[in-house]
Amino acid sequence: MLATLFKGNARFGDGGDHDWQPPLGSDEAARFVADPGTVCVAAIDMATNHIAGFVYGGVLSRRHTRLHHLCLCEVGLDVDHRQSGVGRLLMDAFAGEARKMGIDRGFVVTNEANTVAIALYEEMGAMRGDGRDVLFGLSF
Ligand SMILES: CC(C)(COP(=O)(O)OP(=O)(O)OC[C@H]1O[C@@H](n2cnc3c(N)ncnc32)[C@H](O)[C@@H]1OP(=O)(O)O)[C@@H](O)C(=O)NCCC(=O)NCCS
Numbered sequence: 647m648l649a650t651l652f653k654g655n656a657r658f659g660d661g662g663d664h665d666w667q668p669p670l671g672s673d674e675a676a677r678f679v680a681d682p683g684t685v686c687v688a689a690i691d692m693a694t695n696h697i698a699g700f701v702y703g704g705v706l707s708r709r710h711t712r713l714h715h716l717c718l719c720e721v722g723l724d725v726d727h728r729q730s731g732v733g734r735l736l737m738d739a740f741a742g743e744a745r746k747m748g749i750d751r752g753f754v755v756t757n758e759a760n761t762v763a764i765a766l767y768e769e770m771g772a773m774r775g776d777g778r779d780v781l782f783g784l785s786f
Pocket of ligand 1: 660720724763
């Protein structure tokens with residue numbers, strides 16, 4: 647599935663002009679799949695057996711209030727499967743996986759310009775931050 651997503655990456659993205667990112671190697675892809683702290687749900691179009699969309703994220707341990715949070719890293723629908731309710735289904739499935747793990751909190755970061763993603767998150771009751779947070783990428 648990861649290989650399929652990589653090959654068809656442009657079909658699942660937001661259309662932005664992002665830098666190309668190399669896929670994981672096969673060993674790391676296997677570790678991604680085996681990691682109990684990774685949640686990845688795919689929606690399959692039963693008529694074509696193709697991936698209609700996916701969502702993935704990871705468990706984060708935090709020191710306040712609740713030990714575990716589920717961080718949503720990415721949700722993406724194939725361009726031919728958007729606006730048909732699949733995004734909401736994936737978000738519901740992601741929430742269901744969180745609850746199964748006993749996790750009731752999480753977060754997702756998106757761009758202010760991505761009004762579709764914002765509408766999706768707000769529709770499922772997500773609370774917007776106060777707008778003053780700044781995201782930094784760190785290199786180690
Ligand atoms: C964001 C994304 C996952 C939404 O998926 P989707 O399948 O189109 O969403 P759904 O059909 O389930 O719609 C759920 C809600 O999202 C919002 N939404 C979806 N498409 C929208 C659009 N074109 N304009 C405005 N709101 C929209 C609506 O609130 C919608 O609820 P409604 O149908 O009751 O109005 C999809 O557009 C996508 O893959 N975008 C590219 C990748 C991306 O930007 N991911 C998010 C950042 S990581």
